[in-house]
Amino acid sequence: MAEQAEGKKPRSRQIADELREAIEVGRHAPGAKLPSSRQLAEHYGAVRNTIDAAIEILAQEGLVTKEWGRGVFVREKRPLIRLGSDRYSPKYRESGLSPFLVECSKQGKTGRFEVLSIQRVKPDSDLADRLKISATAKSALRRENVFYADDEPVYRVTTWIPWTIAQGTGLLLDVVPHQYGIHGVFEERGHVMARINDEVTARMPTPAEVEYLHLPGGVPVIEVLHTSIDQDGEPYEVTKFVMRADMNGLVYNIPVE
Numbered sequence: 001m002a003e004q005a006e007g008k009k010p011r012s013r014q015i016a017d018e019l020r021e022a023i024e025v026g027r028h029a030p031g032a033k034l035p036s037s038r039q040l041a042e043h044y045g046a047v048r049n050t051i052d053a054a055i056e057i058l059a060q061e062g063l064v065t066k067e068w069g070r071g072v073f074v075r076e077k078r079p080l081i082r083l084g085s086d087r088y089s090p091k092y093r094e095s096g097l098s099p100f101l102v103e104c105s106k107q108g109k110t111g112r113f114e115v116l117s118i119q120r121v122k123p124d125s126d127l128a129d130r131l132k133i134s135a136t137a138k139s140a141l142r143r144e145n146v147f148y149a150d151d152e153p154v155y156r157v158t159t160w161i162p163w164t165i166a167q168g169t170g171l172l173l174d175v176v177p178h179q180y181g182i183h184g185v186f187e188e189r190g191h192v193m194a195r196i197n198d199e200v201t202a203r204m205p206t207p208a209e210v211e212y213l214h215l216p217g218g219v220p221v222i223e224v225l226h227t228s229i230d231q232d233g234e235p236y237e238v239t240k241f242v243m244r245a246d247m248n249g250l251v252y253n254i255p256v257e
Contacts, residue, residue, distance in 0.1 A: 001168065001177060008043040010051050011046055011191065012051075012053035012054045012057065012253040013049045013054070013057065013207055015040070015054035016054040016055075016057040018044075019034070019054060019055075019058060020058060020061070020063060021073055023058075023064075024123065025053075026157075028074050028075040029074065030074050030075065030077060030254075031066075031073060031074060031076045032074050033070075033071045033072065033073050034064065034071065034072045034073070034074065036071065036142060037051045037052060037055070038181050040054075042186050047246060055072055058242055059072075059216075059217045059218055060217055060218045061218050062075060062217075062219050062246065063075060065122050065216050065217075066217075070106060075132070075216070077245060078230070078247055080247065080249035081100070081103050081104065081107070081149060081154055081247060081248050081249070082103060082246055082248070082249045082250070082251045083099075083224065083241065083248065083249070083250050083251070084250075084251040084253070085196075085198075085242070085251065085253055085254050086250070087099035087250040088183065088193055088196065088228075088254045093180055096208070097128060098111075098181060100113075102146055104146075104149050107149070109149040109150050110149070111147065111148065111149055112146045112147075112148050113146065113147045113148065113157075114146045114148070115143070115144070115145050116144040116145060116146060117142070117143075117144045118141070118143050118144075118171075118172060118174070119141070119142050119143070120138045120140070120141055120142075120163060121138055121140055121142045122135070122136070122137060122138050122140075122159075123139060123140045123141070123160060125154045127140065127160055127238060128140075129188035130161075130227055130235055130238050131160065131162055131235050131236070131237075131238055132234070132235060133162050133163075133164075138163065139162065139164075140160045140162060140163055141160070141161045141163055141166035141167075141171060141172065142158065142159070142160050143157075143158070143159045143161070143171070143182075144156070144157070144158050144159075145157045145158075145159075146212060149246075149247070152214065152243075152247070153212060153214055153247075154243065154244055154247045154248060155213070155241050155242055155243040155244065155248060156209070156212060156213065156241075156242045157239060157240070157241055158239065159166060159182070159237060159238070159239040159240075160237070160238045160239075161182075161236070161237050162236065164255065165186070165189050165191065165236055169185050169188075169189070170185055171185055177251070182237075185227075186228070186236060186237065188232075190230075191228075191230040191231075191234070191236040191237075192230055193227040193228050193229070193230065194219075194229060194230055194231045195233075196223070196227065196228055196229065197226070197227040197229065198224055198226050198227075198248060198252075199224070199226075200222065200223070200224050200225075201222075201223045202220050202221070202222050202223070202245065203220060203221060203223065204220050204221070204223045205219070205220065205242075208244055209221055209242060213242070213244050215244060216246075219244060219245055219246045219247045221242050221243060221244065221245055222241075222242075222243040222244075222245050222250065223240065223241065223242055223243070224240070224241040224243065224250070225238070225239075225240050226239045226240075226241065
């Protein structure tokens with residue numbers, strides 16, 4: 001009965017609670033290596049399996065990371081790459097960098113992106129409604145990219161554009177040959193961004209997202225579904241951002257209507 005916690009609380013949960021408190025008050029600092037399972041078992045008077053279960057609880061909460069052959073470490077808080085409500089502002093054009101690259105440079109990181117695919121596709125009914133295009137034909141161009149800060153993937157971006165806008169433009173190329181990127185192409189096609197609509201949710205990642213974002217255990221993703229709306233009130237682009245929650249943040253500074 002030594003492993004049975006008081007009040008029927010599992011011993012592993014008790015130990016996890018104590019370790020969590022020690023992390024929160026700084027007894028185990030960010031980046032520090034926790035004592036070994038053997039040392040923790042001796043300290044808490046528990047068997048190794050119970051210690052392993054306690055560590056797994058903390059890993060699922062995103063407080064620690066387990067590194068094979070090295071041990072268990074307190075997760076460090078990283079500076080966030082912030083996706084702001086002003087990210088499409090013309091002020092960033094003067095730098096010659098995209099908002100993502102500007103934010104990376106603030107942190108001394110090198111930003112880049114990798115194009116995964118560019119395809120003409122048939123949108124699902126929700127996307128078709130958002131873009132006011134047909135759901136029964138290949139009426140959209142889909143661009144998929146992964147964005148990196150140094151060598152770490154920070155978010156995956158999927159953009160859908162009406163084919164009537166994308167056809168015959170640089171949007172079909174890996175590197176869009178326009179000084180102001182895809183938004184420069186949109187403006188040349190008569191769509192100047194006047195308003196954006198962002199729908200933000202948080203969730204646990206899918207197995208595929210864990211793989212391509214190199215997600216440690218316990219780290220959720222932030223999903224932003226963005227719609228660009230032009231000067232005539234018409235939608236002309238929908239983009240889905242799937243972002244590592246431990247490396248990204250959202251900043252909105254907007255008027256209250």
